[in-house]
Amino acid sequence: MALENIRLEVMKTIESKVDGFIDQYLIPVDDIWQPTDLLPNLQGEEGLENVKQIREEAKELGYDFWVVLVADMVTEEALPTYESWLMDVEGVDQQRRADGEQNPWSKWVRHWTGEENRHGDALNKYLYLSGRVNMREIEKTTQHLINDGFDIGTGRDPYKNFVYTSFQELATNISHKRVGQLAKKKGNKMLGKMCNIIAGDEMRHYMAYREFVKTIFEHDPSEMMLAFHDMMKKKIVMPAQFLRESGEGIAQAFENFSNAAQRLGVYTTYDYIEILKKLNAYWEIDKMRALTDEAEKARDYLMKLPDRMTRIADRIAIPQDQYTFKWVENNGII
Ligand SMILES: [Fe+2]
Ligand SMILES: [Fe+2]
DSSP: OOOOHHHHHHHHHHHHHHHHHHHHHOHHHSHHHHHHHSSTTTTTHHHHHHHHHHHHHTTTOOOOHHHHHHHHHHHHHHHHHHHHHHHHHHTTOOOOOTOOOOOOHHHHHHHHHHHHHHHHHOOOOOOHHHHHOOHHHHHHOOOOOHHHHOOSSSSTOOOHHHHHHHHHHHHHHHHHHHHHHHHHTOOHHHHHHHHHHHHHHHHHHHHHHHHHHHHHHHHHHHHHHHHHHHHHHOOOOOOTTTTTOSOOOHHHHHHHHHHHHHHHHHHOOHHHHHHHHHHHHTGGGOOSOOOHHHHHHHHHHHHHHHHHHHHHHHHHOOOOOOOOOOOTTTSOOO
C-alpha cells in the first residue's frame, strides 16, 4: 500500500477517538471565557474608567514589549491561514457525512479554530484600547500576513502537521505566559490575566496535539518517527514567518520581531530546545523499538539533537539593536 494510503488508514482508525479528544481537551462554548470577560464592559458605568486605567498602566511597558505583543496578536489573527491549511490535511474531510454529522477530524479543526479565534480578538481589543500602538499599520500587517499565507514544510501529511501543531501550541503557551508575566510585573493586571488565560488554552491544545502524535506512534511508529525527524531537521518555522510591515517586502519584519522576543526572554532558542526535549520525552522516543533501519537512525538523530542545538545556541549572540516598527512609532515611548 502506498504511504499516503497508510496515513489515511491510520487517520480513519483514530477517527473514532476524536470526539473524545474534543471533550477532553476543548471547552464548550457556554463554559469557556470570552474576550469581553477580560476587557472593560463598555455597557456599564465603570467601562470608561477602566479604559483610562488600561491606558495609564500601558505607559509602563517598553518598546520591545509592544513589538512582541503586536506580533503575537497578528500571528493569532492570521487564523484563517491555519484553519484552511489544516482542513486540507490528508484524512481531514470537511464534507458532512451522509447522516449529517461532521467528519470528526474537521469537527476538531473547527472547534479548535473557534477557541483560537478568541485569542486574536482579545489581544486586538486590548491593543486598540491601550492607545500605545498604530492600529492602522498593525491592521495592514495582519491583512498582508493573511494574503501571504505560510509554508511550514508539512505538506498535507497529517503526521508532520501534528508534529508542527504540537510544537507550536507549546511555543505559544510559553510566549503568552511570559508576556503575561512581564505585564503583571509592570502592574498591568488586566493584560497579565489576559495573556495568562490565553496561555492556558494553548496548553490544552498542546496536550491534544501531542496525544494525536502519540496515538499515531502506536499505529505506525516508523513512519511517525521519520515525519518527526523530517520536521526537526528542516526546523519548525514560526507561523508568522512572512510577517511584514506596509510598504516592506515579505518576511522583513519577522527577524526584528524575533530578536525583540529573544531580548525580552519571551521566546528564545533555548525554549525551542526545551520543547523538543519535552516532545522526545512525552513520545518516549528513546524507548521506541521495532523500527525500520531508517526510522532507528531518525530516532538516534532526535535523541542527540537537543544537545547539539544547545552547543550551537551557546555560541550565538542576540542582536541588541532595536528596530523601529511602524506599529509602535509615533508614540514617544522609544
Ligand atoms: Fe492562540
Ligand atoms: Fe494555539
